[in-house]
Amino acid sequence: MLVDTIVQKAGIKPTDTILEIGPGTGNLTKKLLEAGKMVIAVELDPRMVLELQRRFQGTPFSNRLKVIQGDVLKTDLPYFDICVANIPYQISSPLTFKLLFHQPAFRCAIIMFQREFAMRLVAQPGDNLYCRLSVNTQFYARVSHLLKVGRNNFRPPPKVDSSVVRIEPRKPRPEVNHKEWDGFIRICFIRKNKTLGSIFKQKNVLSLLEKNYKTLQALQDSQNVSLSGNDDMEIARLGDESMEMDDGMDDDMDMECDEAEGEGEVSEFKNKVISVLKEGKFEEQRASKLSQESFLTLLSMFNKAGIHFS
Numbered sequence: 001m002l003v004d005t006i007v008q009k010a011g012i013k014p015t016d017t018i019l020e021i022g023p024g025t026g027n028l029t030k031k032l033l034e035a036g037k038m039v040i041a042v043e044l045d046p047r048m049v050l051e052l053q054r055r056f057q058g059t060p061f062s063n064r065l066k067v068i069q070g071d072v073l074k075t076d077l078p079y080f081d082i083c084v085a086n087i088p089y090q091i092s093s094p095l096t097f098k099l100l101f102h103q104p105a106f107r108c109a110i111i112m113f114q115r116e117f118a119m120r121l122v123a124q125p126g127d128n129l130y131c132r133l134s135v136n137t138q139f140y141a142r143v144s145h146l147l148k149v150g151r152n153n154f155r156p157p158p159k160v161d162s163s164v165v166r167i168e169p170r171k172p173r174p175e176v177n178h179k180e181w182d183g184f185i186r187i188c189f190i191r192k193n194k195t196l197g198s199i200f201k202q203k204n205v206l207s208l209l210e211k212n213y214k215t216l217q218a219l220q221d222s223q224n225v226s227l228s229g230n231d232d233m234e235i236a237r238l239g240d241e242s243m244e245m246d247d248g249m250d251d252d253m254d255m256e257c258d259e260a261e262g263e264g265e266v267s268e269f270k271n272k273v274i275s276v277l278k279e280g281k282f283e284e285q286r287a288s289k290l291s292q293e294s295f296l297t298l299l300s301m302f303n304k305a306g307i308h309f310s
């Protein structure tokens with residue numbers, strides 16, 4: 001029943017190649033093959049791989065099934081049109097971002113997630129679960145909640161409910177420097193219910209931004225390097241790990257909240273930051289209620305003022 005719904009919701013076309021992640025013993029694989037599709041199945045467990053191969057060997061389907069044994073996170077994925085996945089929930093976030101950055105972009109992915117993760121993916125400004133994960137995912141893809149799957153659909157029932165979500169990568173992909181965007185969103189969501197004014201007055205935030213500002217200024221002064229070519233520069237980001245491995249659910253990060261007060265250059269830089277926020281009327285706004293367009297506007301205003309996040 002669930003398998004049929006997934007096949008139906010995927011909007012599969014006759015010539016589509018399907019990437020199936022975590023096929024297990026192949027119940028969905030069988031449906032897809034019966035429907036005439038090319039299926040590439042990526043499965044971690046060698047016993048499941050053997051079982052899959054045995055199940056379809058010598059059948060008319062075998063030439064349309066390619067099984068790759070390995071960890072989907074570490075596998076170079078081949079071309080596919082549609083992805084279907086029922087995966088262990090601990091890889092939800094890295095898999096989502098791996099798919100979002102996959103090239104060439106596929107048409108859509110139908111994935112079962114833990115309910116709360118799914119609701120974060122689709123949360124809108126003002127929703128309780130709206131977080132960095134929502135903003136980042138929706139920036140790169142259209143995301144919709146397709147159906148709820150209660151824990152009692154499984155034997156034995158797991159501890160959590162699930163949901164099936166549809167992810168359609170935006171085409172073309174937004175032309176924003178990803179590290180810059182992620183660094184900026186990270187700061188805005190340090191405390192998603194605090195005003196941006198108070199977040200951007202924090203000492204640690206200001207000193208990080210000022211460090212970037214000075215690095216970029218020095219490079220521009222001495223080498224006349226354009227900002228777009230700064231990929232190799234050693235500039236700082238908050239919590240400098242890759243977003244691909246980070247679920248973006250860590251709103252209200254535990255950070256020092258001291259406001260910067262000092263004299264001289266720090267307060268001069270602070271004024272620069274605050275004047276950008278004031279000019280865009282962002283000082284009293286909160287990340288928890290800001291739309292993607294507003295985030296983009298603010299980022300572009302900061303960049304115009306020479307303030308960068310990556």
Ligand SMILES: C[S@@+](CC[C@H](N)C(=O)[O-])C[C@H]1O[C@@H](n2cnc3c(N)ncnc32)[C@H](O)[C@@H]1O
Pocket residue numbers: 021022023024025026027028042043044045048070071072073086087088091
């Ligand atoms: C929740 S089971 C789903 C099985 C099957 N799709 C079903 O619906 O009955 C998850 C499957 O993903 C596989 N798996 C777990 N981690 C994986 C990874 N990193 N890469 C590829 N497959 C993985 C497991 O071996 C298992 O077969």
